Amino acid sequence: MSQTIPPILSVLPTRALVDEKFKVLVENLPAGSPVTLHSLHHSEDKDYWEAYAHYISDHRGTVSVAEDLSFGGTYTGIEPMGLLWSMRPVPGSRTGLRLRKMDVRSPMLVNISVYSGHIAEGFREQPPLASVLTERWYMAPGVRRIDIKEKGVRGTLFIPPGPGPFPGLMDMWGGGGGLLEYRSALLASRGYVSLALEYFSPGELQSADLEFKYFEAAFNIVKDHPQVIPDRVGLFGLSLGAVVTMCLAAESTITKPRCCVCVSGSHIFPRGETLSGIHKLMARNSHKARVDENNHHIWRDLNLPITSDLSMKVDVRRINCPMLLVNGHDDQNTPAVESAEDVAQMMHAAGNDHLLTRLHYPDTGHLIEPPYSPHFRATNFIMESTKAKDEMHQKHVILLKWNFSKET
Template sequence: MWRRAVLRASCGSAGRRTAVSVSVSPAAGLADRPASTVVSGLAPRQEVTLRALAENEQGSLFASCAHYRADGRGLLDLGAEPSRGGDYAGLEPMGLFWSLSPAGMERPHQRLWPSRVRAPLRVQVSVHRGHSPPGALPGPLLAQARVERWFVLPEVRRIRLKEGLVRGSLFLPPGTGPFPGVIDMFGDEGGLTEYRSGLLATHGFAALALPYFNFEDLPKVMGDFHLEYFKEAVCFLLRHPKVKGPGIGVVGNGKGAEFASSMMTFLPEVVAAVCISGCSSITASALHYDKLTLPGLCFNMSRVSISESGVFDIYEALDDPLDPANSSCRIPIEKAEGHFLFVVGEDDRIWKSSLYAQIATECLRQHGKDNFKLLSYAGAGHQINPPFSPVCLVSLDRVLGVPILGGGEKRAHAHAQEHSWEKILEFLHFHLR
């Protein structure tokens, strides 16, 4: 499946024709693995602009560009030469991929997230003469290559799930197994998000992408939740003949991180939880389990600010979890016997996830626990995805339809995604081995 893409064009130079080519290797590879990009056949020290262009499933175009200079042999290796401008600067071999953003004619703040994991993200990489700024017409085309970024290996099985109350998709690695089991959840945008589960399966996990509202016959809007739904998903996974027990792991972003913490706290079958950009308390809607109810912290819309460009900043909107009046909302994670991995961006502007992680880890310390690790990234914002995913610092809210500030700086956020993913895989393999 994996191959190298090389497409050539000819350009005139000092009365002769030189074949310029751009090689991307692998040309078809996993979306969480790096690719190398090399341009050959340039004149010594020639200045060029590299561009990437991709299209989402709705037909919107995403673009990125960077300025480079060839070495004395007319060779340009993005792993060795720094970008001198454009959408990023410095030595960033994968910068063209993580800096993809809506093209100038498109609606801004869209996210380039795949919803069909069996189809790759297709990216065209092109080389143009001279340095052309972002948004400007590029110089003459010298060479181009087409790249496919896959979120699941072809031999991974995807099984749509309708088991009791539980809905979702189960991804099973190739082979006889059994495999360590992981439940994968995203935030309050709702629906079914599968791309991270597909990647987890390529790394040897039986991964269940678990929606909890706004999917099939689940509730259409986010209301109160019952932990019994998540417990049923845990029991399903552990009963599956391809899943290795006795415990499973959970991964969650945002609201999903709250459920990951709650499952670790109340369900002994959950032995490892990755909590990405989560809160130490239940938020917005109550969580029920048996006779226990954890009410949700409230959002106060009067504390939302709007920039001159119309971007909503909701950083201060959530009530303070440290206020004694909100103590009943706190997830009592000191009861958990498994291991936590907290992943946060220190410039998260959706809410104060760095503070919430400090609250959680301090609570564990005060109870004599050392069953946690904290990854805190300076300059990173809210949505910390697998590596090389396009960084979206402001994104359209799927419910409200308004742009929400996620925070962070693109380059720092991209580095956080790359580093944290390897640590997440390492954490899950270690505790579920």
Template sequence: MWRGAATRVPRGACLGHCGGVPTKYCHRRGVAAVSANPAAGLMDQPARIAVWGLAPSQEVTLRALAVDGRGRFFDSCAHYQADPQGKVDLSREPSQGGDYTGVEPMGLLWSLSPAAMEKPYRRLEPGPVKTPIRVELSVHQGYSPPATLPGRILARTTMERWLTLSEVRRIRLKEGAVRGSLFLPPGNGPFPGVIDMFDDEGGLVEFRSSLLATHGFAALSLPYFNFEDLPKVMEDFHLEYFQEAARFLLHHPKVKGPGVGVVGTGKGAELACSMMTFLPEVVAAVCISGCSSITASSLHYGKLTLPGLCFNMSKIRISEDGVFDIYEALDDPKDPANSHCRIPIEKAEGHFLFVVGEDDRHWKSSLYAEIAIESLRQHGKDNFTLLSYPGAGHRINPAFSPVCPIALDLVLGVPILGGGQSKAHAYAQEHSWGKILEFLRFHLR
């Protein structure tokens, strides 16, 4: 099922939703209540949000308010009309306006964005993975647009979104040159091993690794610069560092072989492709919004050196509100003059899952996936699956993560256009996360 498949995922495909709402509703008018079921659950799992005790056809605004790990406020809102029984069930009722429209059971969560008092373009950054993100849900009289004073409050409740299970073990790693965090599922194992890497902002990013551990993977969150004694800025890369991480994971008593998987986003996806190409320890790679060539910094492995494509600063466009559009800035990997930067992906013996958004404005990830797949096909290989999402942007995170089409780059300190339409990107995150887990289970079994 995974061999040579290329899928352009339709936006409207049904995913299904679990959870329930209280079976007995309070029908006394003027005594409204709101619930989330489950009230405490994993970040990548759906919750059923419902309101009852309203007047028939009553117009209300539902709001969500969350605080991230840096103490910053994020909020969202949507307009609903109660049914004849005075109920609003987000899994059935469409939003009439606000931050999204239509039937979106988890819309209040994926549409969270910086509150009016916060600086714009910040991503919601979770705190320690053992601390949940608390979201306050409130119901207000009438329709109130985003960033305005809401009407009288009718009901409120709090839900918790956890990044991991309490039984998951988190081990800070300082093994040889390798740094990071290892997350181990509960139980004796052994478990399939996965290395997890993010983009070119550096540092230790743990939320995806912690979620992978809840799904039965021994997950290593691997930083590669700007963390502890690693280089402070992105320099040339030596693949030996990543091979040492893969070997550490394979030799861990809780990890089963014969190989490990890699999940990477952006620069991390580029490194995941390189690991699959050159390292025998890696047998499956999930490449999210990556490039088919080395970019910016050179990659070294033994006597081999692949130089990086350059960014042409003159091709960066800046909007009137200061947002940087770098879509055209990277040198063209299809130019024969840049062929020496290409990752020779056809050498890989393992399996690839390419995940791309067709509205990625960070760079041309759809084109880069096509280049990689063409190279594999030209060499008679079908060891790939492509998930291509119309309307999705650059950073495709796990299911129900807040959508952030413009994000402040933590290194450059400027907002970068990532692209994507909110509903389409939210769908891509929900659908691809399930497929990523399925892919890893299949090839690391």
């Protein structure tokens, strides 16, 4: 491509929250020119992620990612945010990678570049026509981040800017354990006091009673905070966190939560059992596990068919606050859709189906992340071994199908 006026690449805004859209525009191209838009991110784990798409400039010499078709690349069609959600590890990277932000006090840096021609590799070997560095934040300016270590509770509290008071949420992730803050930081950026709760350490809490007290103490830390509206505190859980959310709403003595949001979870949970009991249940049903053509482990059959034994399920009939179930039809980790149907039947029998809202997304898997997060089909999942002979525990690193719709 020969021209005297260099192309102009603009990305607006260059600094934004991760759930905000940006507009990518290339100008000053010759009409009808093939170009490739490319995004590159160097993760905190020191891995490179990229996306790219092929465009042809219009009669004005312009390419607008928000309005024009991508003819090839990591996505096709009109996808304004495709340069983010279709990012994948660069060729030659480690397998089973998952992109997630661990330090929310710094942004995700994504470099957007435009190249001459339609290319699919060698981006580092040739100079771009133009580049722009963008910042994608989970924590908005003014959000306060507070370490919580009180009443035996571990986590991080995020408080929105301003005087408050605000509605509150207790935010719980899944069985992988550890402390993940990015969802809570984003929720606080949108006006909710949110506690990212660290809660899962196998064998740590030896009785269901102790576990309930831990979660009740955490809920009360949010409810009793001076910048929280005490009767507007909800529960938010993903995967195992969704199980905890249902248990707390149905069985615990906490003040009635304002609402419950359960993402990719199930109500299959033996009464009086600890969270570790889920792993025991999985081990007992390990003969139902499958692998796909790539030897990725599929766990969804372990709890199928959904039992009719009420002692093996959270008694969701006792839930008396609004509950939202968000699930993907392609969840290979948990039978979330089948579980949601059984939850609906149980709540209907109790006359509480008016409290239930269900969202099901086609072609969507287990891990439903904040908007525009990169997709992946499988990821490494580390599970603590309890019995070396158990099939489910022979591998410390297993692969699960985790994919999700770009619209979620």
